[in-house]
Amino acid sequence: MIDKFERNVIIAALLLSGLFIFSLFYALGARKADVTECLPYDKSYETARVNQIDKTTYQIFYVARMWSFEPAITYIPVGSEVDLFLTSQDVVHGFDIYNKNVNLMGVPGGVAKTTVRFDQPGVYKVVCHEFCGTGHQNMQAEIIVNYPKK
Amino acid sequence: MQASNNPEKFVPRGAIAFFALLVVLGLIIWFGIYFLMLSRI
CATH class of the missing domain: 1.20.5 (Single alpha-helices involved in coiled-coils or other helix-helix interfaces)
Known part of the structure; x- marks a missing residue:
């Protein structure tokens, strides 16, 4: 018992x-x-670019390297849904968007993907949160969402 | 207050209260982070 x-x-x-x-x-x-996905690697992910699919749907292909993200500044309208793709050209980097539920790892030879929606205007800071060398603390980017509000 | 010497009637009130407090603390931390992340979607 x-x-x-x-x-x-x-x-x-x-x-x-x-x-x-x-x-x-x-x-x-x-x-x-959204749950982060790991996509099959392809050389094309090493080309940083922003694709506009329609008025409020974007794809941003980020490339991380010591010690910067490319594209460093991206402008998108309020209410956009953005597919983020991230890869690295050298070592492992972190990718964290301040105040958003996004936390990715940039791994050389790997692609991380997530989707995020920006409903509030503002400047969203992106920082590397995986120590990657002497310039780690300066490694950041910005996503500018219709700021100042139009 | 004198502790009971009868092992059959012993109830570990202190351990139960401590366990319940740990569970409540765990819930506060877990749901604190959970709702913070939900608010950032």
């Missing part, structure tokens, strides 16, 4: 695990949280 305290702890652990799993699916489903 199982001890009653042990039984209660097992029930509490199962309930908590269920709550966490439900919360994850809620974020993915109802709130449309």
Whole structure:
């Protein structure tokens, strides 16, 4: 016969695990949280560029290298949905957009992809958050979302 | 207050309270980060 305290702890652990799993699916489903993807590598990802698909849909192909991101500054309108692709030409770099739910790793020979929506105007700073050498602290970029507001 | 010497009636109230506090702390930290990330989508 199982001890009653042990039984209660097992029930509490199962309930908590269920709550966490439900919360994850809620974020993915109802709130449309994006999960970072790793894409098959292709040399074309090493060419930094911005593609406009339609009025509010963009693709930004970032290339990270010691110690800068390219494109360093990107202008997009408010309400844009942006597919971000990231690769690195030398070492592993981080890619974090301040105040957005974006956290990528730039790996040489690999491509990370995520989708992010910019509903508020502003200057969104991008920083490298993986130590990559002596110029690491200066490695940043900007995504300027219709700022100042038109 | 004198502790009971009868092991059959012993209830680890302190351990239960400490465990419950740890669970609550874990929930606060986990859901704090969870809702912060949801607000940044």
